[in-house]
Amino acid sequence: MKIHVVKMGGRLIHDKKLLNISISYFCKLKGSKILVHGGGSKADYFLDQMNIPKKIIQGRRITDKTTLDIVVMTYAGVLNKNIVSLLQYYHCNAIGLCGADGNCIKSYIREKVNDINYGYVGDIKESKDINTNFIKLLLRNNITPVFCSITHDGMGNLLNTNADTIASNIAVSLSKQKCSIELHFCFDKIGVLRKIDDSNSYFRKINFSLFQEIIQNNFVFGGMIPKLENAFFALKNGVSKVSIGLPNYLMDSSKKTILCL
């Protein structure tokens, strides 16, 4: 079984026009496909609306119970369901899921790191935490799963989990079930940029030694580092192809960053 796993994040999700274009490209993908979406700054918008202060320690969000509710409402509620209804409009029979639905993604509350309690944040530990039987049941019935970045611990707690991590773990778990997986990280740039201020410069290929080199030389920053880590985690664990770029590269292979070992 060949499956495309597509992660969409950043402006692609927040900007209504970009979302529409991205979803229309996604729908053109032939065969089995899975969508995973983030939604970070939209949750910030609702936190602001409700005068709930953001809690950031050392650059990372602390998800207390109030923040979790807003994050769940935003990711699993308004973003996920609007994406699903848009996919239905394009005649792609989609289903919106968080990790609790069909017990499809189990995670574990993150333990304190350097005495920082991250709150309701969940980490996926191993490939058996992804319910591949359930995902394959949907795909066999031509239903396209759309995952938001919420998981659960099986003890009644919903947990906030990085969307890139969810995408790479789904890709790896399905690879272990003899599926051939192509993993695409889509955002609003043509690829991993060589120069942060030149949106036309990009790496055509990054192998693992180049990845280590550009990390050491601070060529990439912020969210790109865990994205690349997730990309190499996937490649090292059986995923056939991994790439990073704009959603239209799904149709046009000329511009994107291809990752290889």
Add this chain to the structure above:
Amino acid sequence: MKIHVVKMGGRLIHDKKLLNISISYFCKLKGSKILVHGGGSKADYFLDQMNIPKKIIQGRRITDKTTLDIVVMTYAGVLNKNIVSLLQYYHCNAIGLCGADGNCIKSYIREKVNDINYGYVGDIKESKDINTNFIKLLLRNNITPVFCSITHDGMGNLLNTNADTIASNIAVSLSKQKCSIELHFCFDKIGVLRKIDDSNSYFRKINFSLFQEIIQNNFVFGGMIPKLENAFFALKNGVSKVSIGLPNYLMDSSKKTILCL
């Protein structure tokens, strides 16, 4: 195939302790089951938090785009996903759904009534608007669907739909597919009360002529009228049993209101 369709609403959903008890009773039901939940006043809470004025005309909510987003966040987001994670905790493999998911409930934007535009409110027109094949696929795989009161029109719009109406339409559509359906409307009273201020008084049985009589004599008010209308719609369209009462009557048949033709 015998299926219990259980609607839970009102305080059962808002009060954390009551929700926990209600869900634990629901889990004890043997065989195939479907949960439908409302959530009205929780959406009001978030509208208040965001200083979004409620728009009520002649006692009915007007769902403009901003209100729709809050309603979707609340019903399909925080309420639906917390119920699903609680069901998973009780080892009931549940999946949270709005009508767009798996294209399971299609509805139609309500036309103006007496010049009132209700906004993003959807009405279900006929039993083919319920995707019974998808619901039966889940049930055959021992997955319990949990529906919130959001539907879609297939044109990319999510729509706000009454939860009692969703429950009765699911029950009717499955009845037409040779399923034997028991429909339970659960709330925080032991049944349809004879006297509104005496929570121990209740009708043991209401047939259709008694229903018309108590409507005419103003014995029942507000949300109870459409609930009873939905109950009789179900009975008249093939649903085997319909009852109204506390969630614990699911286990104990002694106290509840039974509806019959």
